[in-house]
Amino acid sequence: MNKKKPKRNYNMDTRTKMASANDKRIMQSIFALWEQLSIHEITLDMVARDAGVTVRTILRKFGSKEGLIEASIEKDVSNIKKERETAIEGDYLQALTILVRDYERIGDAAIRTLAIEQELPIAKKILDSGRAYHREWCEKIFAPFLPDPENPDYEQKLLSFITATEFYLWKLLRRDLNKSREATFVVFKSLVEGLIQQGKT
Known part of the structure; x- marks a missing residue:
């Protein structure tokens, strides 16, 4: 009997x-x-065809397409947060390089999601999650250039950095105005450096 137990455990581990x-x-x-x-x-x-599973398997695990999308965001399967977290606090040039690369990757998908934000609750959840994370990221990256959180000017300063690095600006430059990736990076850099310089005066 003792010989069978490891086999059962192995099978359970394999299935898991x-x-x-x-x-x-x-x-x-x-x-x-x-x-x-x-x-x-x-x-x-x-999804089932691409993943090599059945629709029933997806529904049993995630409940619905919306449930699957929410789980994907939570698990960061796209590694967007993982890549953004490699940015070093205060190193705004490195951070902007990572940020623009991120926008280049998911920008068009985000634009399509924006178009249906008011129509589909899951679209709003995707975008709200992105907005909340971008704020957290800006708080971390630009911390050396921000006043103390207790300072009355903190929120306004933070919002300035958030706005200067927002996806909407990428959309304006890259898709609405058809600017190059390089030109877009220069605009982001110029705005951020202007805010940093402003904080020194």
Whole structure:
């Protein structure tokens, strides 16, 4: 009997690892589809086919397409937060390089999501999550250039950095005005350096 126990444990461990791998593939699949299509256009059949699972498996684990999207955001399957976290506090040039690279990757998907924000609650959740994280990121990266959090000017200064590095600015420059990636980076850099200089006076 003792010889059978390790086998059962091994089988359980294997099944757990397989289920975890399936979950990751499913979440990565819907993110990859989001990069290419509007949320309206994405179906669970597409996700299942790309992930190599059944729709029933997806529904059993995540409940719905919306539930799957929320789980994907929470787990950061796109590694967006992971990449942003490599930015060093105070090193705004490195941070802006990472930020613009991030916008280049997900910018068009975010634009499509913006277009349906008022229509689909899950679209608003995606964008609200991004906005909240961008604020946290700016608080960390630009901390050396911000007043003490207790200072009455703190919120206004922080909002200035948030605005100067917002996705909407990338959209304006890259898609509305058709500026190059390099020119877009220069604008971000100019605005941030202006705020830093302003804080020194």
